[in-house]
Every structure is written in structure tokens, then in C-alpha cells.
Amino acid sequence: MRNLIAKLALATAVLGSGLGAAAADTANIWVRADGSNFMPRIVDAYNKAHKDQIKLDIIPNAEIIPKYGAAAAGGTAPDALSLDLIYTPSFAAAGQLEDITDWAKSLPYFASLSPAHVKTGTYKDHIYGLPFSADASVLIWNKKLFKQAGLDPEKGPTNWAEIAADAEKVNALGGNIKGFYFSGNCGGCNIFTFTPLIWASGGDILSEDGSKATLDSPQLRGAIDLYRSMVKKDLVPAGAQTDTGANFFAAFAAGNIGISPSGAFAIGALNTQYPNVDYGVTFLPGKDGGWSSFAGGDNFVVTKGTKKLAVVKEFLDFAYSLEGQTILAKYGSLPVRGDIAKDALRELDPRYQIAAEAMAKGKTPYSVVFNDLINSANGPWTQMVNEVFFGDDVDGAIANAQETMQSIIDQAPQK
Amino acid sequence: MTTITATTTAPPRARKLVGAGRRQWIGLIYVAPAVALVMVFFVIPLGMTAWMSLHNWPLMGEHSFIGLDNYVAILRDTRFWNALKFTGYYTVIVTIAIFAIAFPLAIFIEKPRPFTNLYRTFFFMPAVVGFASASLLWSWLLNVDSGLFSPAAYDLGLIDKKFNLLATFQPAFWSIIAMVVWKVAGFTMIILMTGLQSIPQDLQEAAVIDGAGPFARFRAITLPLMRRTLALALILSVAGSILAFDQFYIILRGGPRNQTLTAVYWIFNQSFVSFKLGYGAALSMVLLVILVALSLIQLWLLRKPEGLD
Numbered sequence: 001m002r003n004l005i006a007k008l009a010l011a012t013a014v015l016g017s018g019l020g021a022a023a024a025d026t027a028n029i030w031v032r033a034d035g036s037n038f039m040p041r042i043v044d045a046y047n048k049a050h051k052d053q054i055k056l057d058i059i060p061n062a063e064i065i066p067k068y069g070a071a072a073a074g075g076t077a078p079d080a081l082s083l084d085l086i087y088t089p090s091f092a093a094a095g096q097l098e099d100i101t102d103w104a105k106s107l108p109y110f111a112s113l114s115p116a117h118v119k120t121g122t123y124k125d126h127i128y129g130l131p132f133s134a135d136a137s138v139l140i141w142n143k144k145l146f147k148q149a150g151l152d153p154e155k156g157p158t159n160w161a162e163i164a165a166d167a168e169k170v171n172a173l174g175g176n177i178k179g180f181y182f183s184g185n186c187g188g189c190n191i192f193t194f195t196p197l198i199w200a201s202g203g204d205i206l207s208e209d210g211s212k213a214t215l216d217s218p219q220l221r222g223a224i225d226l227y228r229s230m231v232k233k234d235l236v237p238a239g240a241q242t243d244t245g246a247n248f249f250a251a252f253a254a255g256n257i258g259i260s261p262s263g264a265f266a267i268g269a270l271n272t273q274y275p276n277v278d279y280g281v282t283f284l285p286g287k288d289g290g291w292s293s294f295a296g297g298d299n300f301v302v303t304k305g306t307k308k309l310a311v312v313k314e315f316l317d318f319a320y321s322l323e324g325q326t327i328l329a330k331y332g333s334l335p336v337r338g339d340i341a342k343d344a345l346r347e348l349d350p351r352y353q354i355a356a357e358a359m360a361k362g363k364t365p366y367s368v369v370f371n372d373l374i375n376s377a378n379g380p381w382t383q384m385v386n387e388v389f390f391g392d393d394v395d396g397a398i399a400n401a402q403e404t405m406q407s408i409i410d411q412a413p414q415k
Numbered sequence: 416m417t418t419i420t421a422t423t424t425a426p427p428r429a430r431k432l433v434g435a436g437r438r439q440w441i442g443l444i445y446v447a448p449a450v451a452l453v454m455v456f457f458v459i460p461l462g463m464t465a466w467m468s469l470h471n472w473p474l475m476g477e478h479s480f481i482g483l484d485n486y487v488a489i490l491r492d493t494r495f496w497n498a499l500k501f502t503g504y505y506t507v508i509v510t511i512a513i514f515a516i517a518f519p520l521a522i523f524i525e526k527p528r529p530f531t532n533l534y535r536t537f538f539f540m541p542a543v544v545g546f547a548s549a550s551l552l553w554s555w556l557l558n559v560d561s562g563l564f565s566p567a568a569y570d571l572g573l574i575d576k577k578f579n580l581l582a583t584f585q586p587a588f589w590s591i592i593a594m595v596v597w598k599v600a601g602f603t604m605i606i607l608m609t610g611l612q613s614i615p616q617d618l619q620e621a622a623v624i625d626g627a628g629p630f631a632r633f634r635a636i637t638l639p640l641m642r643r644t645l646a647l648a649l650i651l652s653v654a655g656s657i658l659a660f661d662q663f664y665i666i667l668r669g670g671p672r673n674q675t676l677t678a679v680y681w682i683f684n685q686s687f688v689s690f691k692l693g694y695g696a697a698l699s700m701v702l703l704v705i706l707v708a709l710s711l712i713q714l715w716l717l718r719k720p721e722g723l724d
Binding site: 065 | 473474475476477558559560561565576577578579581582668669670671672673676680684687688689690
């Protein structure tokens with residue numbers, strides 16, 4: 001394989017030399033482990049077709065931020081990285097990223113790039129990150145269990161009352177079968193799958209610019225009541241209370257769960273690893289209908305001062321081509337170019353279309369302290385969701401989280 | 416060393432100076448590798464930590480000198496002091512628990528009896544497992560849906576409904592204590608056993624002839640003669656417990672509801688979740704001072720009383 005690549009590289013180099021080009025350049029790119037399925041494929045495809053090369057490193061999810069920070073301090077940072085989009089504002093605020101505003105705006109399809117990515121990739125009106133991979137939250141249900149419970153297996157729940165009623169019916173099958181699953185001690189999982197319930201009902205947990213925490217809303221309380229009532233009726237496995245995200249996907253994949261909020265990544269993962277699970281995909285609904293989704297994924301960011309900008313640009317151009325978008329979609333990421341998303345998904349599982357639509361109209365909270373507020377296992381959001389779903393003092397937990405989140409926002413460095 | 420001293424015992428005055436200078440020079444070479452190791456892996460990082468603690472030092476971006484501001488902030492950081500309080504509580508409980516198990520085990524395996532080596536190996540085995548691997552193993556054992564304890568108790572009909580051991584503070588805390596004792600008691604047992612074996616048998620026999628009972632012998636002979644061994648085992652256990660992190664991070668994530676955040680966990684969070692390396696460094700310096708002070712106190716408490724060999 002390597003030999004082949006080398007030969008191809010040599011061949012292109014020889015062809016290129018006729019045009020007077022310099023020797024091939026190699027740029028180093030990092031990606032978090034979530035991208036370990038699609039990233040090597042697209043890098044391989046790029047390297048085969050281009051003279052300049054990309055060297056890819058895959059870093060464990062939890063390590064990529066500290067590792068990048070250490071590498072940047074030591075002058076060995078990669079030329080670019082595929083970064084969880086919610087971190088883009090804080091990286092940009094730290095002065096770590098190259099301003100790519102002019103390049104971004106020169107792209108003819110700039111306007112049809114995933115808006116959630118572009119929004120988080122923009123800091124103080126400059127663009128530091130462009131969409132690379134995408135994942136949107138959706139609701140998935142087990143068709144086999146729906147059928148057994150006497151429900152229509154082709155119709156997923158469309159509002160909160162239906163979620164609760166369907167979960168209860170599936171749960172009544174008894175044995176190991178449970179109606180509903182969520183990771184009850186995981187901030188990241190719940191911002192991804194629980195807040196869309198609130199958004200779809202017209203509420204929010206942060207103000208638009210991320211400067212105010214707005215937890216105390218009837219929509220949040222309503223969504224909490226939905227989860228609490230299902231916990232109280234024993235529709236949720238006991239392990240959910242302490243699940244820090246390890247079972248976020250695995251619980252449903254085992255085939256004993258009726259309904260579970262999840263992400264578009266689950267479509268690829270279920271199809272390839274659990275082909276026996278027959279499932280449906282629908283939107284995360286609001287209280288009385290409507291829907292919303294968390295538009296997540298990775299932004300492509302460039303390390304400030306890199307000398308390989310040309311290679312990096314060429315690679316991103318390739319990723320944005322129809323060929324690139326199709327490779328990404330096939331191996332687990334949604335397309336990030338709205339104008340060719342349909343073409344990229346044409347050959348794939350039709351359930352991707354729902355996820356792609358969710359992505360296009362999805363929402364992403366904006367904050368420079370997202371890690372502290374939401375993702376940290378010991379942060380206010382994680383603590384609150386665990387307390388309000390399983391504890392006794394809902395009011396106290398909300399008030400406490402509201403206060404802590406606001407104080408973290410207020411203490412954040414204002415650069 | 417002894418050969419060098421032997422050959423230079425009585426040289427003339429002029430040559431003595433040369434010899435002494437040469438000796439020092441050779442001595443320096445002998446200790447140089449150790450000094451280099453200590454410098455590179457201890458003194459320089461420690462100096463670096465102290466230096467960083469005086470800065471606003473984010474994980475990324477520019478750092479700036481802020482003097483003692485980090486230390487002033489620590490005084491107001493109630494969550495750090497709460498974490499320290501919990502660490503102290505955990506240290507006391509786990510140290511008592513380890514000694515309560517390790518001492519009887521040490522007495523049990525000290526005397527030669529059938530299968531002694533088998534018992535020793537058996538009890539010591541968990542000590543060779545790393546803390547992180549042991550934590551992963553126990554986090555499976557303790558899992559309410561797919562683990563061992565709760566599902567087994569349920570299947571045996573001991574409980575009506577599966578009980579999530581990690582969901583509330585008391586069962587979660589005591590599960591960790593059980594895991595740490597399982598993991599560490601074997602090591603402490605070996606240390607204590609060497610102490611027991613170093614007590615001359617004739618002292619015990621003399622005491623038996625004088626009519627001392629087992630309890631009196633333990634109190635008047637065994638314990639005093641094990642002073643040094645106990646000091647070693649105690650300092651290792653206390654220092655290890657104050658630096659506890661892996662098990663709380665892997666099994667509990669500081670939960671339920673952040674009630675099991677230890678001091679090191681808080682330092683980790685400040686440094687790598689909130690990206691405040693400077694503040695994390697300042698917290699580390701404070702923890703270092705506390706740990707050194709505690710170790711000195713223990714050494715002083717267990718010092719050799721005057722007049723006793």
C-alpha cells in the first residue's frame with residue numbers, strides 16, 4: 001500500500017516537475033478518535049491523487065485538547081486539526097489559530113456550508129474554522145420491539161407524550177427489555193440529545209451570544225418532567241443514572257431498548273456493527289411537535305503560523321469536492337456542504353436523509369467556556385442533569401446550576 | 416569507597432590535600448548520574464512548577480506574570496478546600512482499612528506453614544495490577560446492569576430490584592475503599608511481614624517464659640520493634656491516598672454529584688479541563704507543602720525514642 005502511494009507520489013512528482021513545481025510538501029493533521037473511521041479514508045484518497053501529502057495522527061478524544069496545547073507550546077503542533085466545533089471559539093480566543101476569513105469567503109459554496117459550523121468557527125467577526133465533519137442528534141427506535149409491543153413499527157414518536165407512551169408500551173414487554181435509555185451522568189451526551197427537546201419547544205439554556213445562562217425556563221422543566229416520569233415508572237435501566245457516556249450507543253445497540261436519543265453516527269455504526277438491529281430514525285421532537293437537533297461535528301482549523309497553508313487548503317478543497325463529501329458520508333460523517341449533500345448521500349442508507357435535514361436546521365450553543373460549562377464531568381451542567389433526572393430537589397439543582405454557569409461565564413477571560 | 420579510604424589513611428600532609436581533592440572529584444563522578452536524574456526529573460520540573468504557579472498560564476496562548484495572585488485565589492477556592500477535606504477523610508478511612516486487613520494477613524503469612532507461599536502470592540497478586548487497570552476492572556464489577564455484584568445479588572434473589580452501587584455517596588465511597596484495600600493491602604502486608612520477621616525469636620521466647628500473653632507480647636515487643644516498618648508502611652499509604660486520583664476518575668468521575676472529588680482530581684480539572692495550567696501548578700505546590708508536612712509529622716511521631724536501640 002505504502003509502496004503504491006510512494007510510486008503514485010513519485011509519478012505525480014515527475015509529471016509536476018515538468019511544470020516547474022518544487023518537491024512535494026507534507027502537512028501534518030490531527031483528528032480525534034471519533035473521526036478514526038472516515039478520516040484515514042479521505043486522507044488516503046487525497047494522498048493518492050495529489051503530489052503534496054497529508055500525514056494523519058489520530059488522538060484519543062479526551063487527550064486531543066491537552067496534547068495540542070502542549071505541542072503548540074513546544075512548537076510541534078500539527079499544521080491543522082479537525083477540532084470538535086464547540087472548542088473553536090476558545091482556541092480562537094487563545095490566539096492559537098490562523099485567521100482564514102479571506103480564504104473562506106473566496107469559496108464559491110461558502111454560503112451553503114453548514115451554518116452551525118461556520119457560526120462556531122467565527123470569533124469576533126473573523127473566521128478561524130471551516131466545517132469538516134458533521135453529526136446531528138436524532139431519536140432512534142427499535143422497530144422489532146415496537147412491533148412486539150403492538151405499536152406501528154414504521155412510526156416514531158412525534159411529541160413528548162408519544163415518547164412516554166411508546167416507551168411504556170415497549171417496557172411492558174418485560175424481561176430485559178426497557179422502554180427508554182439516556183446517559184444520565186454525561187454532560188456531553190445530554191447537551192447533544194436533551195437540549196434539542198428544549199429548543200424544539202421554544203426554550204434555550206444559553207443566550208445567543210453565550211453571555212447569559214438561561215436555565216430556569218418552563219421548557220427545561222417540562223423536558224425534565226418527561227425524563228423524570230420515565231425514570232419513576234422504571235422505564236429506564238438502573239445503569240443510566242451513573243452512565244458517563246460509555247453506554248450512550250451500546251445500550252440501544254444491544255437490542256433491548258425501545259427508544260433512545262442518539263446521533264447520526266449511530267446509523268453508520270448500527271449498519272456496520274449491528275446489522276441485526278432493525279431501527280428507525282426520526283427527529284427529536286418538542287413538547288407538542290416540531291423538532292430540533294444539535295448540529296455537532298468537527299471544524300477544520302489551521303495552526304497559526306504554519307508554513308504548509310497551501311497543502312492544507314488543497315486538502316480541504318478536496319474534502320469539499322463531491323468525491324470528498326461522498327467518502328465522508330459513506331464512513332460516518334454527514335456532508336457539510338448543503339448544496340451537494342443530496343448527491344453525496346444518494347447511494348447511502350435513506351435514514352441518513354433525516355439526519356442530514358436535522359444537521360441543516362440544527363443548532364449549536366456558542367461559548368468560549370463550553371468545556372467548563374457543559375462537557376466537564378464535574379461541571380454544572382453534568383451535575384444538574386444527574387440531579388434533576390434522579391434526585392429529589394429539582395428547583396435547587398436548577399438554581400445552583402444557573403448560578404454556577406453564570407459565574408463561570410462571568411469569570412471567563414474577556415480578550 | 417572503603418578501599419579508597421584505606422589506601423589514603425596516613426599520607427604526608429602535602430599529598431593528603433591532593434588525595435582529598437581527588438577523592439571528592441571521584442565521589443562527584445560516582446554520584447553524578449544520580450544527581451543528573453534527580454535534577455532532570457525532580458528539581459527542574461519542581462522549579463518549573465513553582466515558576467508557572469506565579470503566572471497566568473493558559474494551556475494555549477500567551478502567559479503573563481501575576482505574582483502571588485494564584486495563591487490568593489486558592490484561599491477563596493472553596494471547591495479545592497472541599498476536595499482537600501474529602502481527600503483527608505478518604506485518607507484516614509482507607510489507611511485504617513488497609514492496616515486492619517494487612518496486619519492480620521502479615522501475621523498469618525509470617526510463620527512457615529503449609530501453602531504459605533501460595534497464600535503470600537494470592538494476597539499479593541492484586542498489588543501488581545496498575546491502579547488504572549484495577550479501576551477499569553472494578554468499574555465493570557460494580558456496574559448495575561452488566562456487572563457482577565448487583566446482577567449476581569439480584570439473580571440469587573438477595574435483592575428485589577437491582578441496586579446501583581455507584582449512584583449514592585455511601586455505597587459508592589465504600590466500594591472504592593473495598594477496591595483500594597483489595598489492591599493495596601497485599602503490598603502493605605509484605606512490608607509488615609519483613610518487619611515481623613526481623614524481630615528476634617528469642618525475645619518472644621523470653622517473654623513467653625516470663626509469662627506474657629499473646630496480647631502483651633504484641634503490644635510490648637512486636638509493635639515497638641516494628642516502629643520503622645510501620646513508619647514506612649504508614650507514609651507510603653498516606654502519601655498514596657492523598658494523591659488518589661485514578662479510581663475516582665475512572666470509576667466515579669468524581670460523582671455521585673461531585674462528592675468524591677479529590678485534591679489531585681481538582682488540580683487535573685483546573686489544568687486540563689479549564690486549561691489553567693498556572694493555577695493548577697499553584698494548587699500542586701500547596702498540595703506538596705501539605706504532603707511534606709504530613710510526612711514530617713509522621714516521621715516525628717514514629718521517631719526512635721531516646722535510649723532505645
